[in-house]
Amino acid sequence: MSETTAKQDDVLRVDFGFRRELAEKVEGNLANYCYQCGACVGDCPATTYSDTFNPREIMLKVLYGVGDELLKEDSVLWQCTNCYNCAERCPQEVKPAEVIISLKNMLADRGIYPDPVEKVIKAFEETGRTVPINPAVDKHRARFDLPPMPPVPVDEVRVLLESSWGRADKGGDGRRPRVEVPEPAPARSPKELKRFAFFPGCLIPARYPAMESAIRRTLGRLGIDIADLDGASCCPDPIYFKSKDKLAWLAVAARNLALAEQSGLDIFTNCSGCTATLSETYHLLQDESLRAGVNDRLKRIGRRYHGISRVRHVVTLLRDEVGFDAVRESVVRPLEGLKVAIHYGCHLLKPSRIMQVDDPNDPTVMENLVAALGAIPVRHRNWYLCCGKACQAEEVPSNMMHDLLGAVHGERADVLCLICPTCFGQFDHGQMKVCKEFGEDFSTPPIYFFQLLAFAQGVPYDELGLERQRFKPECLRRFERAADPGGDSFPSRAQAE
Ligand code: SF4
Numbered sequence: 145m146s147e148t149t150a151k152q153d154d155v156l157r158v159d160f161g162f163r164r165e166l167a168e169k170v171e172g173n174l175a176n177y178c179y180q181c182g183a184c185v186g187d188c189p190a191t192t193y194s195d196t197f198n199p200r201e202i203m204l205k206v207l208y209g210v211g212d213e214l215l216k217e218d219s220v221l222w223q224c225t226n227c228y229n230c231a232e233r234c235p236q237e238v239k240p241a242e243v244i245i246s247l248k249n250m251l252a253d254r255g256i257y258p259d260p261v262e263k264v265i266k267a268f269e270e271t272g273r274t275v276p277i278n279p280a281v282d283k284h285r286a287r288f289d290l291p292p293m294p295p296v297p298v299d300e301v302r303v304l305l306e307s308s309w310g311r312a313d314k315g316g317d318g319r320r321p322r323v324e325v326p327e328p329a330p331a332r333s334p335k336e337l338k339r340f341a342f343f344p345g346c347l348i349p350a351r352y353p354a355m356e357s358a359i360r361r362t363l364g365r366l367g368i369d370i371a372d373l374d375g376a377s378c379c380p381d382p383i384y385f386k387s388k389d390k391l392a393w394l395a396v397a398a399r400n401l402a403l404a405e406q407s408g409l410d411i412f413t414n415c416s417g418c419t420a421t422l423s424e425t426y427h428l429l430q431d432e433s434l435r436a437g438v439n440d441r442l443k444r445i446g447r448r449y450h451g452i453s454r455v456r457h458v459v460t461l462l463r464d465e466v467g468f469d470a471v472r473e474s475v476v477r478p479l480e481g482l483k484v485a486i487h488y489g490c491h492l493l494k495p496s497r498i499m500q501v502d503d504p505n506d507p508t509v510m511e512n513l514v515a516a517l518g519a520i521p522v523r524h525r526n527w528y529l530c531c532g533k534a535c536q537a538e539e540v541p542s543n544m545m546h547d548l549l550g551a552v553h554g555e556r557a558d559v560l561c562l563i564c565p566t567c568f569g570q571f572d573h574g575q576m577k578v579c580k581e582f583g584e585d586f587s588t589p590p591i592y593f594f595q596l597l598a599f600a601q602g603v604p605y606d607e608l609g610l611e612r613q614r615f616k617p618e619c620l621r622r623f624e625r626a627a628d629p630g631g632d633s634f635p636s637r638a639q640a641e
């Protein structure tokens with residue numbers, strides 16, 4: 145009898161071929177430990193905002209081997225927001241989000257992707273970046289005294305994307321070329337401990353250079369020494385490219401980490417997605433057999449990953465290397481009375497065992513940073529919701545953002561402070577769509593934390609690049625005008641109402 149799923153006369157036959165194929169994917173076998181308790185369902189935003197998505201049911205379908213119900217066009221799998229709440233809640237450490245990603249890898253093997261996902265994957269495969277670079281990008285960067293985007297050695301990336309060695313082995317005498325594999329740099333001396341390799345990723349340097357500029361300006365004032373990484377590619381992104389091929393995703397991320405190892409430095413990022421990719425790679429490649437497989441690929445391009453450089457999100461540099469007091473002392477323009485709603489997003493905090501940034505159920509790092517600027521941190525009732533960018537079913541992110549923005553608006557917050565460029569795009573451009581769809585006007589300007597910090601450190605409003613936002617935080621101008629005889633022409637939201 146063939147191993148196809150048969151559902152005849154109410155008899156359900158397990159498709160062991162499907163289960164075997166899934167088990168070969170990185171972490172694809174975790175569903176085997178599911179005992180169907182349903183703990184992953186309660187805090188799942190895709191379940192809350194969709195009639196058809198349920199992670200427990202997806203795990204059950206995996207256990208029953210009914211792959212054909214999951215591996216199809218318009219699969220329910222694309223409704224997952226990659227928020228990792230399920231991984232936090234599961235008592236069996238199943239990581240449903242990772243099983244779902246492995247299932248998406250199987251969809252990709254069959255050539256099935258939603259269009260937006262395929263577009264991002266293609267851009268990455270062609271350029272090593274997910275955001276296309278053109279002269280306008282470099283012109284925009286020059287406005288903030290930033291150099292042109294550095295080139296990515298795309299040939300190296302392409303070799304790592306080979307699904308087998310077959311194609312790469314072609315040419316020459318058919319043998320693999322001999323390559324010199326560099327060793328990592330020796331350990332740093334104590335005086336170098338405030339020096340970190342900077343991994344800016346794609347989105348911030350290409351689309352939001354004002355954010356990169358703010359990071360460089362503010363960290364310089366706080367005693368953090370930034371070393372630029374030559375030859376880094378996209379992290380690669382933890383949503384789209386990871387959905388195609390998790391093993392290739394690990395190999396490209398390990399190449400980026402290997403660059404940091406050669407510099408002998410720990411690596412920091414300014415994007416929660418980059419932190420997620422690089423931290424998960426660091427974590428997963430502690431498994432020796434997985435690391436050996438990845439190093440087999442890296443050897444082809446003369447590189448090796450050792451697992452030395454640790455990965456940090458830039459907010460943890462402020463908390464752990466600089467300290468909240470030093471941040472407070474750097475402020476020359478205290479933002480007294482400014483109500484700052486906080487959006488943590490998903491990937492800064494979860495999966496918490498990997499990210500190790502803060503308590504995912506009661507984080508405080510952003511509240512403390514906002515308070516250090518003299519502002520009033522606001523935790524609204526929907527603080528734990530995500531931006532929804534990973535979800536490919538429109539109604540899930542728009543309803544979720546509507547509820548989140550409604551809660552922020554209800555608190556009369558002046559701005560929504562966040563720490564990830566993807567979340568920023570959702571709450572700036574995406575907010576327009578949500579307001580239009582629901583006929584509401586939240587008018588809540590999002591702001592990247594380091595631009596707010598730069599402003600509090602005295603950088604003029606007009607140098608922060610905020611004029612390009614759809615929703616501009618003009619309310620900040622009142623802190624510049626407070627000393628003017630003309631007085632305060634930009635009141636807080638509470639004053640205005
Ligand atoms: S929480 Fe874990 S064990 Fe329980 S249903 Fe979900 S995946 Fe299965």
Ligand code: SF4
Nearest residue numbers: 188224225227228230
């Ligand atoms: S990652 Fe988030 S949206 Fe996806 S299944 Fe888990 S809890 Fe639900």
